[in-house]
Amino acid sequence: MIEIKNASIVKxxxxxxxxxxTSRTVFLQDGTKKTLGIMMPGEYEFATDLKEEMEISFxxxxxxxxxxxxxxxxxxxxxxVPANESFQLKxxxxxxxCCSYLSE
Structure with a gap:
């Protein structure tokens, strides 16, 4: 996805x-939630509530x-990443x- 149209962004x-x-939360008109962000070099661990699609663009x-x-x-x-799981990043x-939060 190159462009997100008709969205609200949390400042x-x-x-x-x-x-x-860091990231910014984006809500689409249909209620879909995404975050757009940047990660600097390092090692991190995150946990999920919902299934997530992690799209790396660069x-x-x-x-x-x-x-x-x-x-x-x-x-x-x-x-x-499945719902209610953790994942590690290097x-x-x-x-x-861009992280998309999926309902299934």
């Missing part, structure tokens, strides 16, 4: 890990889902991402 940033990961990182192996995205790619370069 206040979501700031994690002392500012090394950068290099490794990710590991619960019980899985380390996978690499270099440039762009997508991975999915971010090697600045990463630009």
């Amino acid at each position: 206040k940033a979501n700031i994690y890990f002392d500012g090394k990961v 950068g290099k990182l490794e990710y590991k889902l619960a019980g899985g192996e380390w996978e690499t995205i270099n440039g762009s790619g997508i991975f999915y 971010v090697h370069t600045v990463v630009d991402y």
Whole structure:
């Protein structure tokens, strides 16, 4: 997805890990929630409430889902995180991402 149309953006940033990961929340007209953000190099762990689609549009990182192996995205790619799970990230370069929260 290159462009998001007809959306509302929450002005206040979501700031994690002392500012090394930041995002802005976007709501589409149909109620869909997304976050658009940047991750600086480092190692992070996140937990989910809903299933998430992590779309990486730029950068290099490794990710590991619960019980899985380390996978690499270099440039762009997508991975999915199940609801109520945690995942780990090793971010090697600045990463630009869009997280979509999925109902199923």
